[in-house]
Amino acid sequence: AKVIYRCTPQWFIAIDRHLHHLDPKTRAEERWEDEGGETNDNGHVVDDFPTLRETALEEIDRVRFVPEKGRRRIQSMVEGRPDWLISRQRAWGVPIALFVERKTGELLVDKAVNERIVAAMREEGVEAWDESRAGEYLGEGRAPDDYEMVTDILDVWFDSGSTHAFVLESGDWPDQRWPADLYLEGSDQHRGWFQSSLLESCGTRGRAPYEAVLTHGFSMDAKGKKMSKSLGNTVDPLKVMEQYGADIIRLWALSVDYTEDHRIGDEILKGVADQYRRLRNTFRYLLGALDGFSDAEKVEHGDMPELERYMLDRLKRLDTKLRQAIEDFDYNSYTRALVDFANEDLSAFFFDIRKDCLYCDDPDGLKRKSYRTVLDVLFHQMVRYAAPVLVFTAEEVWGTRYPDAGSVHLLELDDLPEMWLDEGLAKRWTELRVLREKVNEAIEPMRAEKLIRSSLQAEVHLSDIEAMLRDYYDRDDLAEVFITSRVHFEKGTDPIEIAVTDNAKCGRCWRHLPEVKEDGDLCDRCAEVVE
Structure with a gap:
């Protein structure tokens, strides 16, 4: 139990003070008019500027939150929060590099002093903030004994809240821009990183440092309990990868509703492994069925049988759904749609129906060439769709067919033709299915x-x-x-x-047809192909 409480002066960021130091032109949503009263250095009326709290709440309304409930969570925290205590009494950390006049207790605000401190820290790091160098920073005309050198350090949440600046504005990554497209972390960070970043950025730049915020839940054991070494219910990712492969973990992570807490355990992973096996079998079939395929075999869309055109219609609809899922950060729906298409539309339907055509039709026949043309389209699209989910498997599949074509992860999605959509065709085949x-x-x-x-x-x-x-x-x-x-x-x-049926079975395609007189004889189609 605590027996001694020590009260020490601290540094705060005022949440309800007007942001009079900002130029209105830096704000995307607000413009202020001069109507008299106290003004800032740029001549703008102080009272016309919103407070830090007001600015943060405005930005919360503007920023996209996934899931949407995250908006209300951080909104309620900002609405009720006190001033931000940013100082800590520690020996190591990022110093609050300020001088306070001993006689008056007033903070020294001097641009030249600040520039000397910044230059020294940029060159030497935080070790440059040393009492022996107070005179160097204060410059001529000020006695070091008249000023106290602040030895407090910044709260680490202020450090983390500044990451947008030293990552996106450092110049080390010239292809990156400020603000960030997305901040992603666990749901506990509405009180932490998301909020400290928001307050720091709104206080210095007048807007949020991100366009969107995505939060995820936490992984629980198979019974929904929090993982703990003491309980012995932890799942070791390395052991899972050794047993199933790294893609199984990715498939599991993208199959669950990441916005909520989610379970993981042996039985759950076995189910995911079964999904993976089916996807892998889909690619194995495509690779085998496309052996020897060339552009010379391709058939134009309008010349294809209905089934092939229907599958291209289905693919186009899948493409639209997957692209929207990515825009919505809805990876659960993305993965489910991909798996369902592979299992229900391809393996259990299209492949099943056309296997007789593939194995028994004339290789130069229109139906077989049309089928292989669509399989080629499916291969190129499916391997791209699978790449974000099954990164290693997609690379393996792509490299098997195109060993000299580079990485699948450098490919872009093809834009599928709108003409593939056919409402009448889709309606007929839906009823037929x-x-x-x-x-x-x-x-x-x-x-x-x-x-x-x-x-x-x-x-x-x-x-x-x-x-x-x-x-x-x-x-x-x-x-x-x-x-x-x-x-x-x-x-x-x-x-x-x-x-x-009473008919005999063709010895090649195994269909029972009237023209087959005895089991083992060939039907008319097979006899013609064999000849």
Whole structure:
């Protein structure tokens, strides 16, 4: 328990004093008019200037906060805070380099004295602030014995609040500019770095040092408890990287809602590793399917089958969503959209439907060349989309296909053509995908009962198909989409009926078709390709 309290004089920054030292032209939001009264050195009326608190609150209203609740958090703190105590009685730190007249107790304000102090510290560092050099700084006409050299140091939060100046205005990084685009830290920094930076910058420059502030939560253990070495519930990133790889940690971090506290543990990481495996398999498929692809094989958009044009429509919509997510700092939505597209649109849909075309169609056929053209587009976009999330995997994937093309992280996103968007096409294929799901659900019980081993052994009888779909797609189109051997349109009591085919199986593509007389014979398509 404390038994002695020592009261010592301290240095404060007045929160409610008018910022009369600032030139109104330095402020982006305010202009003041001279209407008499006390003026500053530039001739502007002091009372026309806002206080430091008012300026900070105005800037809080202007700055973008992610998440938005951060605005109210720092706003309430600034509204109710006292003057800022900036002095500390320590032997080491950044000195408050001031002189106070012993007789009057008044602060010495002299531009020439300040310039000599600044020059010495710039050359020698904080060690230049030494009592033996008081006369050197005070100059002729002032006796060192008449002045007290302040030995207090600055609060470290004032140091951190000044980082915007010595980083962005130092000239060491000429491509950087003031103010900063973004300040990023934990949610506890509304009371710390975010606020000290705001007050220091508003007091010296009349505005916030940042355009946006992003705050994140903290990592908890799998049960939502704060990590502690004493509890033995910490997660060692190095061990995670050794077991899963560094990209797993990035994928986890970008998959959670970073604005809140988030959990991490073995079971959670196993789920993330499964997501990673699926993304990696998507790239593995793309690399294999594009083996030997060249520009000579490319097909123009207007000449492609509907499915390929639909996938380009889907890609364009994904591109728009991902770009917006980046603008919104919504990395959770970015990662989820990327993973969902890879799993649902590509692996479970597009790749699944077109694998027969890839493996069995004529290599010079329009459908196969169109498919590979779209795969090439997908590769270039997906590896760019994945690069911020899976930095090492994206580099590996890019280098596998283009070993001499430099780093994937030096690439920019391509602007996808607006003409790829097709509302009518998207509507038809959305309905077709719903129908495909219903067909798969109808086939699954037969597979479970081992009446069939593959959906290619099934024939689908549709009695309630939408007229729009019937007008656009024939039976063979739908059989390919459903990955069944045949589709029939007929009237019946059930919208979807599944029957086991009586047709023999092609020995090459494994479809069951009427022209195949015996299992192992070739269907007409395969026979033509083989010849």
